[in-house]
Amino acid sequence: MxxxxxxxxxxxxxxxxxxxxxxxxxxxxxxxxxxxxxxxxxxxxxxxxxxxxxxxxxxxxxxxxxxxxxxxxxxxxxxxxxxxxxxxxxxxxxxxxxxxxxxxxAGTGGATFDHTYSSATVDRLEINGVEVxxxxxxxxxxxxxxxxxxxxxxxxxxxxxxxxxxxxxxxxxxxxxxxxxxxxxxxxxxxxxxxxxxxxxxxxxxxxRGEVKSLETEKPVEVKLRFLNSAYAEVAGLLPFVERLDGKTVRFEAKNVEEAYKTVEVLIFASAGVSSIVNR
Ligand SMILES: [Zn+2]
The missing domain is CATH 3.40.50.10780 (Dipeptide transport protein)
Structure with missing residues (x-):
């Protein structure tokens, strides 16, 4: 095992x-x-x-x-x-x-170091409508x-x-x-x-006892990502499959969670890149 x-x-x-x-x-x-x-x-x-x-x-x-x-x-x-x-x-x-x-x-009250993946760039992440x-x-x-x-x-x-x-x-x-x-x-x-x-x-x-379950969600997977800064959403929106919903929020669809996860990783890396360019 x-x-x-x-x-x-x-x-x-x-x-x-x-x-x-x-x-x-x-x-x-x-x-x-x-x-x-x-x-x-x-x-x-x-x-x-x-x-x-x-x-x-x-x-x-x-x-x-x-x-x-x-x-x-x-x-x-x-x-x-x-x-x-x-x-x-x-x-x-x-x-x-x-x-x-x-x-x-990110955004949970009464929590220590609340954040979602990147405290410097991510404000809110949703997978198929669930804030994660x-x-x-x-x-x-x-x-x-x-x-x-x-x-x-x-x-x-x-x-x-x-x-x-x-x-x-x-x-x-x-x-x-x-x-x-x-x-x-x-x-x-x-x-x-x-x-x-x-x-x-x-x-x-x-x-x-077989009491634990694999957590499932629907496919394709809809991802909504709200950044802390509009520049990060602007850069994410350069990708043809990423739609900008408002100043800080983008949306895209992925064929499964693995693809969604990898794409979120790239968008966070891109945000970190923008941050290091503008804060030089
Ligand atoms: Zn950590």
């Missing part, structure tokens, strides 16, 4: 400052330690439950957050950015998936590959919104309760490890 783990940072316990989130940040070393510990506990528990291979996609920022010194032999690590299919690279062929350190979508978090977008793509999501551990605001509404079979493990965008309350690391072990055991039970 093969499990897939995608790891983000913003929904991890005790990670509350911008300084945690980038390589040169003053608190980045602490964030890496927390990330490594969280992922290790879950991988270890999965292995004890009988999973022979755990593929871990390191999925925040430069995507080289996890410290690799003590990675066990049953783990395969996906590292580096940019990469095709970003947060779910390496997931195809897995029996089930787990998201760790995930956060609420990274959790939902990734779940739709995994669903297309028949990989069900069994557990999401992260910001309580995410668990209470998208997980409860769209993924009721998923074990939701709240790792932090937001007090604001840059503040949160969490149990100490020993308490966090206990929550993660219990969550993993319950998720694995649900997988074994």
């Amino acid at each position: 093969r499990a897939f783990i995608s790891l983000d940072l913003e929904g991890l316990p005790h990670i509350v400052s911008r300084e945690h989130l980038f390589v040169k940040g003053a608190l980045y070393a602490e964030a890496r330690k927390i990330a490594t510990e969280v992922v290790r506990v879950v991988a270890e528990e999965l292995h004890e439950l009988g999973v022979d291979e755990v593929v871990i996609a390191d999925s925040h920022g430069p995507m080289v957050n996890i410290l690799i010194d003590e990675t066990p032999d049953y783990v395969r690590l996906v590292r580096g950015f940019p990469r095709p299919l970003s947060m779910v690279a390496g997931a195809k062929g897995s029996d089930f998936a787990i998201f760790l350190g995930y956060h609420a979508k 978090s990274e959790t939902l977008l990734n779940s739709y793509l995994l669903g297309e590959w028949n990989v069900p999501v069994a557990m999401v551990a992260g910001d309580k605001a995410l668990i209470e919104t998208d997980v409860k509404t769209h993924l009721p079979w998923v074990v939701g493990v709240p790792l932090k309760e937001s007090l604001g965008r840059y503040s949160a309350v969490s149990p100490g690391m020993e308490g966090i490890k206990k929550l993660l072990r219990e969550g993993t055991i319950e998720a694995f039970r649900r997988v074994e």
Whole structure:
């Protein structure tokens, strides 16, 4: 059996400052330690439950957050950015998936670091009329590959919104309760490890009982993307299949979620390009 783990940072316990989130940040070393510990506990528990291979996609920022010194032999690590299919690279062929350190979508109140894929460029993303978090977008793509999501551990605001509404079979493990965008309350690391072990055991039970489902959506897939800046929508609209709906919003259709996902990736890269040109 093969499990897939995608790891983000913003929904991890005790990670509350911008300084945690980038390589040169003053608190980045602490964030890496927390990330490594969280992922290790879950991988270890999965292995004890009988999973022979755990593929871990390191999925925040430069995507080289996890410290690799003590990675066990049953783990395969996906590292580096940019990469095709970003947060779910390496997931195809897995029996089930787990998201760790995930956060609420852009615009969610009472959430820490709420954003959707790119806090610098994306204001809102819709897949077939559903406003998605990274959790939902990734779940739709995994669903297309028949990989069900069994557990999401992260910001309580995410668990209470998208997980409860769209993924009721998923074990939701709240790792932090937001007090604001840059503040949160969490149990100490020993308490966090206990929550993660219990969550993993319950998720694995649900997988074994066939209770977890692949999240599906209709094809073709309609995507609406609202940017934070009209220049990003202007550049996206240069593509012949992208329609500009208003100053900041574009719309396009894709034959499936994978194509939609890749196109969104390109549009975000293009926005980052525009941003670096105009802010030079
Ligand atoms: Zn992130």
